Amino acid sequence: MNYNILVTDHSGHEHELEATxxxxxxxxxxxxxxxxxxxxxxxxxxxxxxxxxxxxxxxKLNKADDDEESMLDQAYEVKKNSRLTCQLTFSEELNGMKLTLGPKF
Ligand code: FES
Structure with a gap:
């Protein structure tokens, strides 16, 4: 079975990405x-x-741990749905997940 996530880029374009x-x-x-x-x-x-x-x-995701929270404090335009994507591991349950890239540094 193929899995995917949907990612909206900085120009508002949505990409369907194959996810493992x-x-x-x-x-x-x-x-x-x-x-x-x-x-x-x-x-x-x-x-x-x-x-x-x-x-x-x-x-559907685990809460951010203290390390992720403290790094998010240094990101721009943080919102309550902000996460660091390197701290999120894809699993079957996340098939079809939608997210938007944060602002560029
Ligand atoms: S915090 Fe550096 S890649 Fe995620």
């Missing part, structure tokens, strides 16, 4: 060639992988 369980959302977006910096490559040390989750998916 076990990969982080950041890896899926970056490997698809979208404009996501992810400077620290997933070490929770840069906040350049910031995204806004579509509200309906918020409850």
């Amino acid at each position: 369980p076990g990969f982080t959302i950041m890896e899926i977006i970056r490997d698809a060639g979208l404009d996501l910096e992810a400077i620290c490559s997933g070490c929770c040390a840069c906040a350049t992988c910031h995204c806004y989750l579509n509200e309906e998916w918020l409850d």
